[in-house]
Amino acid sequence: MVFFAILIGCILGAIVGINAPTISYSYSSYLAIAIIAALDSVFGGIAGTLKGEFNFKVFISGFFCNSILSIILTFLGNKLNVDIYLAAIVVFVGRMFINLTIIRKHYIDKWSKKIENKSVQK
Numbered sequence: 341m342v343f344f345a346i347l348i349g350c351i352l353g354a355i356v357g358i359n360a361p362t363i364s365y366s367y368s369s370y371l372a373i374a375i376i377a378a379l380d381s382v383f384g385g386i387a388g389t390l391k392g393e394f395n396f397k398v399f400i401s402g403f404f405c406n407s408i409l410s411i412i413l414t415f416l417g418n419k420l421n422v423d424i425y426l427a428a429i430v431v432f433v434g435r436m437f438i439n440l441t442i443i444r445k446h447y448i449d450k451w452s453k454k455i456e457n458k459s460v461q462k
Contacts, residue, residue, distance in 0.1 A: 342386060373414050373425050377406040380432040383439035390446045406432070 363371055381403040388394040410428045417424030 342389070369418075369425065370411050370414050373410040373428060374407045376429060376432045376436075377410040378403055380436050380439075381406055383436045383443070387439040387442040390443060 381399060384402065385394060385399045388399070410425065410432070413428050414425040
């Protein structure tokens with residue numbers, strides 16, 4: 341199910357990306373940090389689903405709140421001439437790696453059990 345959602349999202353993203361206008365340089369940092377925050381929420385949602393702890397309300401609120409907070413940090417950093425958004429990037433990317441580790445371990449355990457069951461049946 342998740343695989344099909346990811347596949348559909350990639351196809352839609354490619355179609356929209358081909359037809360989308362180019363983002364100006366002045367807004368590119370805002371878009372980049374918002375995408376990283378959104379990806380962090382998506383990886384967190386997938387990891388939560390695999391652990392059986394997924395809550396849609398928490399996912400949606402995290403998705404939008406993280407994106408908005410990261411955009412505000414980027415805006416504030418631009419006004420102060422300080423790269424505050426780097427702190428948000430470090431946190432979001434760090435959490436993405438942690439969630440990716442949870443996802444990876446889940447599927448390694450699942451595949452290992454499947455292989456063990458096949459070898460026991462022979």
